[in-house]
Amino acid sequence: MKNTPLPINPDGSALKGIRGHVLTYKADPFLNDENECYDYYDDGMVVIQDGHILNVGAYNDIAPQYPELTDIDSYPDAVIMPGFIDCHVHYVQSPMIGSFGDTLLNWLNQYTFPTEAKFKDKKFADEVAKIFFRQLLEQGTTTANVFSTAFAESVDAFFEESERYNTRMISGKVLMDRNVPDAVKDESPEESIIVSERLLKKWHHRGRQLYAVIPRFAPTSTPKQLELAGQLYQRYIDQGVYMHTHLDEAQNEIDWVTQLFPDQPNYTEVYRHFGLVDRRSVMAHCCIVREEEWQTLHNCQCGVAHCPCSNLFLGDGQFKMWEAKQQDRPVRVGMGTDVGGGTNFSIPRNLGEAYKVSMLQMKNIDAIKAFYLATRGGAEALHLENTVGSLAPGYEADIAVFSLCPSEFAGWRMKFTKNIFEKLFALMTLGLDNMNIATYVAGNKVFDRKRGQQYMYASEFAETEYKPSQKQR
Ligand code: GUN
Numbered sequence: 477m478k479n480t481p482l483p484i485n486p487d488g489s490a491l492k493g494i495r496g497h498v499l500t501y502k503a504d505p506f507l508n509d510e511n512e513c514y515d516y517y518d519d520g521m522v523v524i525q526d527g528h529i530l531n532v533g534a535y536n537d538i539a540p541q542y543p544e545l546t547d548i549d550s551y552p553d554a555v556i557m558p559g560f561i562d563c564h565v566h567y568v569q570s571p572m573i574g575s576f577g578d579t580l581l582n583w584l585n586q587y588t589f590p591t592e593a594k595f596k597d598k599k600f601a602d603e604v605a606k607i608f609f610r611q612l613l614e615q616g617t618t619t620a621n622v623f624s625t626a627f628a629e630s631v632d633a634f635f636e637e638s639e640r641y642n643t644r645m646i647s648g649k650v651l652m653d654r655n656v657p658d659a660v661k662d663e664s665p666e667e668s669i670i671v672s673e674r675l676l677k678k679w680h681h682r683g684r685q686l687y688a689v690i691p692r693f694a695p696t697s698t699p700k701q702l703e704l705a706g707q708l709y710q711r712y713i714d715q716g717v718y719m720h721t722h723l724d725e726a727q728n729e730i731d732w733v734t735q736l737f738p739d740q741p742n743y744t745e746v747y748r749h750f751g752l753v754d755r756r757s758v759m760a761h762c763c764i765v766r767e768e769e770w771q772t773l774h775n776c777q778c779g780v781a782h783c784p785c786s787n788l789f790l791g792d793g794q795f796k797m798w799e800a801k802q803q804d805r806p807v808r809v810g811m812g813t814d815v816g817g818g819t820n821f822s823i824p825r826n827l828g829e830a831y832k833v834s835m836l837q838m839k840n841i842d843a844i845k846a847f848y849l850a851t852r853g854g855a856e857a858l859h860l861e862n863t864v865g866s867l868a869p870g871y872e873a874d875i876a877v878f879s880l881c882p883s884e885f886a887g888w889r890m891k892f893t894k895n896i897f898e899k900l901f902a903l904m905t906l907g908l909d910n911m912n913i914a915t916y917v918a919g920n921k922v923f924d925r926k927r928g929q930q931y932m933y934a935s936e937f938a939e940t941e942y943k944p945s946q947k948q949r
């Protein structure tokens with residue numbers, strides 16, 4: 477956490493303010509006194525300069541420090557939060573969201589692979605990437621850890637669209653060279669790694685884009701492909717490259733892994749054996765995890781994506797949040813929508829489902845913990861906690877504006893709440909689709925529910941945002 481405030485307006489360039497209720501986290505409320513873990517300002521302001529946060533605090537403290545700041549967007553009925561972080565989602569499954577779910581493995585064969593086969597066509601990939609980003613930004617998600625397909629075209633389409641918005645995103649080519657239809661199967665392990673490395677060199681750290689090595693899951697890669705994937709990851713881990721995969725999602729999947737890798741004592745060890753378990757490894761699901769696997773995930777500082785909507789839809793199993801957050805070996809946990817196993821693009825809606833999954837285990841997740849998972853928790857799972865996921869000086873200015881009255885009824889319901897967290901809990905439980913009303917990416921308002929042109933690319937803001945006439949708003 478960068479606690480030292482930057483100097484006020486260090487280079488004299490234009491300032492922007494966002495005013496409203498402001499909520500941000502500085503520590504994990506699962507592990508600390510939860511009231512020490514966040515800052516909340518009932519009337520707060522975030523000051524932005526050059527795409528970064530310059531200052532945050534109570535409006536009455538902050539405003540006098542910036543007499544030249546007149547360009548202020550005010551949201552009196554909304555909570556200004558860090559943009560939400562989706563730690564696991566398949567953009568390429570947007571066209572098949574809501575397909576009839578049987579078991580995970582049948583659903584993959586029936587719907588997922590045929591859909592993913594279409595992404596060899598760059599035009600189709602472009603179309604889906606465009607729709608996907610709109611869904612994410614509408615819901616207030618500004619960073620995501622994203623599966624593409626085995627086709628390089630789908631990776632290019634994704635990063636090209638991300639670059640247009642200037643979003644901080646993680647993706648890469650999916651690796652799969654067995655147990656999938658020929659239409660989506662890699663030609664050979666060697667070729668799949670050559671293509672991955674070429675994409676990595678093209679996209680990693682280009683602007684805000686970050687690359688991940690993505691073996692889909694152990695059953696769809698040969699040992700040779702996992703070995704080469706591990707070597708690629710280890711060659712680039714110091715440069716911030718990720719490894720992203722599925723782990724321990726459903727019992728029949730785990731049974732299959734046991735058959736395929738009989739020499740390994742558990743599923744996590746399969747990945748570890750090939751050098752794939754390390755500090756930038758992000759594991760989706762982790763519903764059925766043995767104690768020794770939690771130990772490994774903790775020791776290796778892996779991130780875990782909790783995807784409750786998807787786990788419920790596919791009948792996978794229940795994520796054990798309170799095992800993951802065991803005090804003596806806590807694991808970094810963020811939220812994932814896992815579209816298209818997940819049935820919506822909204823991180824707050826997934827929080828509502830995370831609460832219910834936890835309740836089935838006789839534990840609760842209150843709104844303090846929930847919105848931590850949606851923001852700073854996600855950033856910690858992705859090892860980006862010094863970059864995004866908090867509103868503090870020096871952080872990238874990615875912001876969600878979360879309405880406290882998204883509908884007439886919800887606004888009325890708020891009258892019967894005592895504090896901000898009661899309001900947020902009711903809203904994540906209601907799970908309305910229009911709760912996020914504006915989204916800022918690197919300081920640009922790329923989504924505005926009320927604007928004629930709801931979505932705007934970064935290039936459309938060049939110079940115009942800070943013209944004197946616009947400062948008068
Ligand atoms: N395991 C391997 N592939 C997938 C996928 O596409 N979705 C989910 N939920 N689990 C998987």
Ligand code: ZN
Pocket residue numbers: 564565566722760814817
């Ligand atoms: Zn998934």
